[in-house]
Every structure is written in structure tokens, then in C-alpha cells.
Amino acid sequence: MAISPRQAPAGVQIVPSLLSADLARLGACLDAAREAGVQWVSVDVMDGHFVPNISFGPDLIRLIRRRPGLFVDAHLMVSNPEVSAPFFIEAGADMVVVHYEACRNPRAALRSLRRAGVLAGMAVKPRTPVSRLLPLLADMDLALVMTVEPGFAGAKFLGPMMSKVRALRRAIDAAGFPCRLQVDGGISADTVAAAASAGADSLVAGTAVFGAKDLGAAFKSLKRTAEISFVRRKRRA
Ligand code: DX5
Secondary structure (H helix, E strand, C coil): CCCCCCCCCCEEEEEEEEHHHHHHHCCCCCCCHHHHCCCCEEEEEEECCCCEEEECCHHHHHHHHHCCCCCEEEEEEEEHHHHHHHHHHHHCCEEEEHHHHCCCCCHHHHHHHHHHHCCCEEEEECCCCHHHHHHHHHCCEEEEECCCCCCCCCCCCCHHHHHHHHHHHHHHHCCCCCEEEEECCCCCCCHHHHHHCCCEEEEEECCCCCCCCCHHHHHHHHHHHHHHHHHHHHHHH
């Protein structure tokens, strides 16, 4: 019998990306993050084929799991994610996010993740229209709009992606789906308000958190701005 997956932490979330963490001090980074109030981290998995960079395997999830209390999503920027996903599920990911562009059958890929007992997410690259995700929303627990061309930390935020975020927010709210709406790439003090105002309730930040002099202060400031911006959006909606 499939285990029931852990739910993603409620409320507007700033999700530090391990791509920007100092892996030589991973334990200390995770402890500092949890101390600051981080509830959800993202592991950017890159295969050097779907995206140019190569990053982590399932063992990083196992290392993170040694510190309880964190919700972990594995963002698979890989070709043939159906082949890789089971290894990240077995390693302890709470959620697996696959790319629409990498799936032969996106709906089947999402349903397979849920059958395996994890939350299922689907991401779109900047050039992929958000219309590809709209018919799949009932089958996903998270929709991810990439706000950079995926592959590396520190890339420039793509403002035009906010129209995709707004369209997804409208569709999710109109249908009443419990689907989270995540953005990833270039989220910083300069861009977090725009992303949350557009309707993102989960915002992945690597450089802006793990690259900050004071991780805790940076995280708390981003979270506060995102929460205020998200609520203001709802009042305007
Ligand atoms: C894809 C990766 C990055 C990373 C965030 O390139 O998914 O977007 O998580 O990196 P920052 O926050 O440094 O842009």
C-alpha cells in the first residue's frame, strides 16, 4: 500500500536551493537554515544533457534526511525522469518535480509519482507555454515556472515569466486545486515581491539565501516580503 506522502509546508514558502550551498559545510548550512525557520529545501538535479550542468545524485537527499524536519523536493532537470525518479524517491524525497519537456507522457509521469507515494510536481522552462500545464493541474501537487533558463545558480530573473505565473494562479484558484505554485531562478530582494504578487506561493532561492552573508536575515526578509506581497495580491484579486 502506497504510503501517504507528506504535505508540503503550508503558507508562502522561501525554498533554499542546495545548488548554492557550501557542500563542504552541508550540515552547518542545513542547521543554520532550520534555525532561521526554513521548512522546505530544493535539490536541483542536473544530468548534463537536459541542462548543460551536472549536479547531484540521490545521495544528497540521504545526507539531508539525516537532519529531520525539512521537506525536500528533488527538482529533476534530467532527460528520462521516469528512469531517475525512483532513485530519488527511495533516497527519501518528499516531492519529485519533473520537466514537462522531458516527459514522453506528462500525465502518466505525474500519476506514476503519486502512485509511488510522493508529491508530484511539473516544471516548464521559459520557452514552454504555460498552456501545456493547465490540462494537467488535477494530476499535480506543484506547478513550477522556471524564471531562468535552468542549469546554473545566479542567472538573471526573467520578468516576462510573471504572465505565466498569473495564468497558473488564476487556473488553480478557479478550479480550487490544492496545487502549489513555485518559481525558481533569480529570486532575490529585488524580485521576490513581483513573483509573490503574481501568485507564486513557493519561491526557490539559492544565491539569495545560501550566498548571503547572514543566511537567517536574508531568508527572513525574503519570506516577509513574499508573504506581504502574496496577501496584497489576494486582496486585489
Ligand atoms: C536552475 C536552478 C537554479 C537554482 C536557484 O538553474 O534551479 O535556478 O535553483 O538559483 P538562484 O536562486 O541562485 O538563481
